[in-house]
Amino acid sequence: MNTKDFPVTEPLPGPSRRTALKVGLAVGSASVAGIAKAALAPGMTSTTTTQLGGTVILARSPNPSPQTTPFLEAMPITPLLPERLLTDQAFAKTPPTEAPNRAINPATGIPFEGRGESHQLRSLNPPQKFFVQRFGAVPATSVHPQLAKQVNLWGSNLGGANLTTDKPMTPMPTIVSRYQTGANTAILVRRFNNLPTGAPSGGFGKNQISTHTHNFHSAPDSDGGPCDPGLGALSEDPKTQGRFYFPGQYYDYYYNMKRAGFTNPAFAPDGDIRETLGTLWYHDHREAHTAENVYKGLAGFHIVFNEHDTGNEATGFKLPSFPQFDIPMIFTDLLIDPATGQAAFDLFDTDGHLGDKYLVNGKVQPFFNVSKRRYRLRLLDMGPSRFYQLFLTNPDNLAQSIPYWRIMNDGNLLPKPLQVTSVKLAVAERADIIVDFNKLTAPGGAAAGATRLWLENRLIQTDGKGPTDQLNPAGTPANVLVEFRIGAVVADGSADPALITSFAPITLPPMEAPIVTRTFKWERTNGQWVVNGLPISCDEVRFTMKRGTTEKWIYQTGGGWSHPIHHHFVEGRILSRNGVAIAPGSQEFGRKDVVWLGEGETVEFLLKVTDYVGVYPIHCHNVVHEDHAMMLLFAVRDVGDTNPTP
Numbered sequence: 001m002n003t004k005d006f007p008v009t010e011p012l013p014g015p016s017r018r019t020a021l022k023v024g025l026a027v028g029s030a031s032v033a034g035i036a037k038a039a040l041a042p043g044m045t046s047t048t049t050t051q052l053g054g055t056v057i058l059a060r061s062p063n064p065s066p067q068t069t070p071f072l073e074a075m076p077i078t079p080l081l082p083e084r085l086l087t088d089q090a091f092a093k094t095p096p097t098e099a100p101n102r103a104i105n106p107a108t109g110i111p112f113e114g115r116g117e118s119h120q121l122r123s124l125n126p127p128q129k130f131f132v133q134r135f136g137a138v139p140a141t142s143v144h145p146q147l148a149k150q151v152n153l154w155g156s157n158l159g160g161a162n163l164t165t166d167k168p169m170t171p172m173p174t175i176v177s178r179y180q181t182g183a184n185t186a187i188l189v190r191r192f193n194n195l196p197t198g199a200p201s202g203g204f205g206k207n208q209i210s211t212h213t214h215n216f217h218s219a220p221d222s223d224g225g226p227c228d229p230g231l232g233a234l235s236e237d238p239k240t241q242g243r244f245y246f247p248g249q250y251y252d253y254y255y256n257m258k259r260a261g262f263t264n265p266a267f268a269p270d271g272d273i274r275e276t277l278g279t280l281w282y283h284d285h286r287e288a289h290t291a292e293n294v295y296k297g298l299a300g301f302h303i304v305f306n307e308h309d310t311g312n313e314a315t316g317f318k319l320p321s322f323p324q325f326d327i328p329m330i331f332t333d334l335l336i337d338p339a340t341g342q343a344a345f346d347l348f349d350t351d352g353h354l355g356d357k358y359l360v361n362g363k364v365q366p367f368f369n370v371s372k373r374r375y376r377l378r379l380l381d382m383g384p385s386r387f388y389q390l391f392l393t394n395p396d397n398l399a400q401s402i403p404y405w406r407i408m409n410d411g412n413l414l415p416k417p418l419q420v421t422s423v424k425l426a427v428a429e430r431a432d433i434i435v436d437f438n439k440l441t442a443p444g445g446a447a448a449g450a451t452r453l454w455l456e457n458r459l460i461q462t463d464g465k466g467p468t469d470q471l472n473p474a475g476t477p478a479n480v481l482v483e484f485r486i487g488a489v490v491a492d493g494s495a496d497p498a499l500i501t502s503f504a505p506i507t508l509p510p511m512e513a514p515i516v517t518r519t520f521k522w523e524r525t526n527g528q529w530v531v532n533g534l535p536i537s538c539d540e541v542r543f544t545m546k547r548g549t550t551e552k553w554i555y556q557t558g559g560g561w562s563h564p565i566h567h568h569f570v571e572g573r574i575l576s577r578n579g580v581a582i583a584p585g586s587q588e589f590g591r592k593d594v595v596w597l598g599e600g601e602t603v604e605f606l607l608k609v610t611d612y613v614g615v616y617p618i619h620c621h622n623v624v625h626e627d628h629a630m631m632l633l634f635a636v637r638d639v640g641d642t643n644p645t646p
């Protein structure tokens with residue numbers, strides 16, 4: 001397949017610089033769409049919509065975003081998703097059931113629920129708390145006072161039935177749940193798809209969605225995976241589909257709030273406390289369209305507290321209290337088409353998408369007023385393709401090297417707080433950090449006298465394939481994500497991370513000997529991103545892990561690109577990077593669900609699968625690479641295989 005298969009026909013009416021391409025094949029098969037997208041001439045920057053019927057509309061946006069003045073608006077704090085009673089109208093007529101509700105909804109002519117499988121092991125912990133989200137178009141919203149209001153974003157509301165009064169928002173509401181040893185704290189989230197029908201506004205986005213809670217220990221029925229080989233993932237028919245939910249459908253996601261190992265007699269019924277997860281996020285994972293849908297806004301935080309990391313600085317590990325001093329911050333980068341003022345997304349650039357406007361919690365380069373005390377900041381790179389290396393900069397004294405504390409890597413507490421001067425984040429990685437704005441700015445502090453500090457991404461990245469290994473100098477306003485404006489001293493009941501010597505009993509599980517070693521080469525072939533030479537097929541499970549056992553996976557990639565590799569379902573450990581073991585004290589010495597695989601690197605990874613059976617993906621979380629089609633499926637069963645190069 002190459003560009004000659006996509007002859008250009010007449011320009012469409014409408015916005016300037018639009019071109020229509022006639023596609024000589026049926027678009028709709030994701031892998032076919034992937035090939036089609038990969039075939040555009042290099043250097044074209046564009047947005048498109050892929051429509052059934054074979055027409056691709058292309059809107060180019062080669063120019064940089066309009067200039068903006070940083071720090072004009074405060075950083076928003078995303079609202080929490082409220083709990084709902086079963087008497088809520090979201091549930092009253094169709095109460096949540098273990099088996100999916102595949103009855104035909106007379107109002108829509110399609111099944112009420114998109115789910116195709118029963119919730120595994122739900123009877124062990126029936127859901128106790130219920131939440132509702134309704135996904136829809138976000139009303140015109142300002143991301144910056146000097147930019148046009150964005151009209152093409154998608155999000156979810158707080159669960160109310162009236163989307164006019166309870167409006168969809170992005171980032172999507174923060175979900176908070178809890179582990180509690182000896183108690184059932186299971187939750188169920190009913191998600192309604194109220195996204196617009198017809199061609200997506202802005203020319204990108206797919207309204208058949210699948211919501212992945214990254215990286216909760218879920219059965220496939222609630223994992224929000226990208227495809228469902230048993231039920232026809234490439235089908236556009238909601239009557240046969242079992243993983244995506246379509247406009248007019250809901251999907252009940254069940255989270256048992258038990259740590260991994262909860263079916264192991266040694267850890268039943270609550271699971272292994274060493275498998276505790278904390279900072280998760282949820283996002284759309286629709287095969288071949290994840291990048292578009294996440295870029296459109298379908299992402300939010302899911303935070304899990306527990307008996308030790310309690311959310312209350314008076315108890316447990318005494319980490320800064322949520323939500324006043326524990327702040328989720330979700331990073332993305334938009335490219336604003338200067339012609340339309342709207343966020344542009346190039347479906348034909350398979351290298352990856354880089355924006356030139358940093359957004360934090362939905363605002364371009366906001367400021368955030370803090371007091372002189374400790375804050376826990378939960379940093380999340382939602383992509384689509386940007387890698388970060390984040391420093392604190394005192395804009396009034398660029399020579400200062402300003403330390404902070406890292407306490408979590410991805411969803412997992414490190415063995416103890418690490419003092420660092422920068423944190424690297426690939427797409428989907430998370431870092432929980434503690435910044436002590438009082439100590440830093442006090443006399444003798446590393447930023448003595450500072451009245452403001454910048455959180456600055458100094459990593460140089462010039463295309464979507466990955467970053468360089470070079471840093472910009474400190475103090476470049478365009479590289480700043482947020483300006484912290486430091487107010488007065490206030491009471492601080494949180495523990496000084498310097499005095500926390502261990503997060504026990506949340507420690508690292510022992511690393512068991514692997515029974516299988518498998519190698520995965522993350523490469524580019526014929527314009528497609530592939531794993532061991534193959535793009536994703538939703539109809540093929542490439543290998544099977546034996547439930548209850550440990551495997552070693554070796555990730556390799558060539559020069560010229562980097563990949564954040566994510567596997568669903570369980571946490572793992574990076575054993576070595578380019579032959580060098582990960583040592584205690586490294587930021588990577590902990591459990592991980594994303595592995596930053598840098599140019600030419602080889603990384604060894606160890607993981608153990610427990611509890612559930614079913615099919616999960618491994619994929620590049622540069623969501624553009626993922627969509628084109630750097631992903632494979634594996635199964636967890638009671639009999640595994642030993643395929644060394646799946």
Ligand SMILES: [Cu+2]
Pocket residue numbers: 529562563564620621622625626630
């Ligand atoms: Cu990649």
